[in-house]
Amino acid sequence: MLELLRLLRCELCKLKRKRFVQLVIAAAFLFPVLLTFFFLNWDPIWEKCSTQAEVFDMMWQSVLGYGIQLFMPCILGIIAALLFFMERDNDTFKSLKTIPVSSTKLVLAKVILLFLFSVVFCVASTITSVFCGGIVFEVQGIGYKLWMSVKMGIYITAGTLPLVAVIVFCSKSYIFSILLCVFYSVLNEAGAFVMGALPKAVVYLMPVPLTTLWSADDMQKHMVVSDPKDLESLRALIPAEAEVAVILFTVAFISVIFMVKLYQRRGE
Structure with missing residues (x-):
């Protein structure tokens, strides 16, 4: 655990030098x-x-829907490219293996940093x-909104x-990674707009439509804005939060295992 914390600190220090991360943090304050x-x-x-x-x-729902659900997958993908390409770009991967640092802990440190960010x-x-x-x-329900933000950050990152x-597997240029992130974000947002016409299995495999369905239903129970008619046609698709957590964390677990295997193969 101590070694993992040290790795997490090292990864955080690397990101502090990247201007893109500073701009993203500023955007978190500017968009609202x-x-x-x-x-x-x-x-x-x-x-x-x-x-x-x-x-x-309604304003906060827009912040959640566009500032978080639309942009966060794209932002996380770009930050992940920065994190996972550093060893390749600086030719330090072999040096890490001589310390030695296990591939599992190295990948976990990067993934945990994505969740924290x-x-x-x-x-x-x-x-x-x-x-x-x-x-x-007039602002009401501040505690609920903060807690929903925490959960949304965790779920979107897992998804x-x-x-x-895919970015780690392809290990291409930053331009390719950015284009892939933009495509992924737009695809998810488009899926959120047409989820009524998509099969349930497809909706549940896309993090933005899945979290949109769950969060919209949950917010109607806790916020001033409450119009059940908006979700009436999608009632059969709305998942319970337990389903959302199981689906997204299962996908996240499989993805982390895949990245660990890639790093182990590169080390060999």
């Missing part, structure tokens, strides 16, 4: 600010909502939304690990 200004001046929202609390809830990004987005929303709107595994 822009959405607050947009919702404050968008007349159709005020016509649809009867209270300021409803307006804020995602949770921090999601929580920072919600805190910024609450701060900005508290100035111009994105297959993309990370």
Whole structure:
């Protein structure tokens, strides 16, 4: 465990030198600010909502849907490319094997860092939304929104690990990895818009449609905005949270095992 913590610290120090990561962290604060200004001046929202609390809830749902569910898979894929390509680019993989550092712990340190980054990004987005929303709107259910952000960060990261595994397997250029991440994010977001027309098995294998169904149903029970008609046609597809956790963590486990095997093969 101590060795894993040391590896995690080393991976974190490597990322601190990357300007892209700093820009992403800044985006976690900037996106809610822009959405607050947009919702404050968008007349159709005020016509649809009867209270300021409803307006804020719709704004926060947009932060969750676009700032997290749409962009996070893409962001995590790019950060994963930075993490997993460092040894290749700097030709330090052989040096790591002489310490020695096990492939399992090395991969786990990188994966844990992805989870931590995602949770921090999601929580920072919600805190910024609450701060900005508290100035111009009425904010309710802060504790629930923070907890939902933590869970969403964990689930989205778990569902994105297959993309990370593909990036590690291909081990191509950063441009290829970025294009693959963008394609994966757009594909998932498109699936969320047409999930009513997709087979249930396909919806459940895509992290964004799966988490969108579960979170939308859960938020209707805990937030001011509550319109059951929006989900009525998808009622048969909505999973329980236990199903979401089992599916995504199973996929994540298989992906981590695959990445460990790749690193072991490269070490040999």
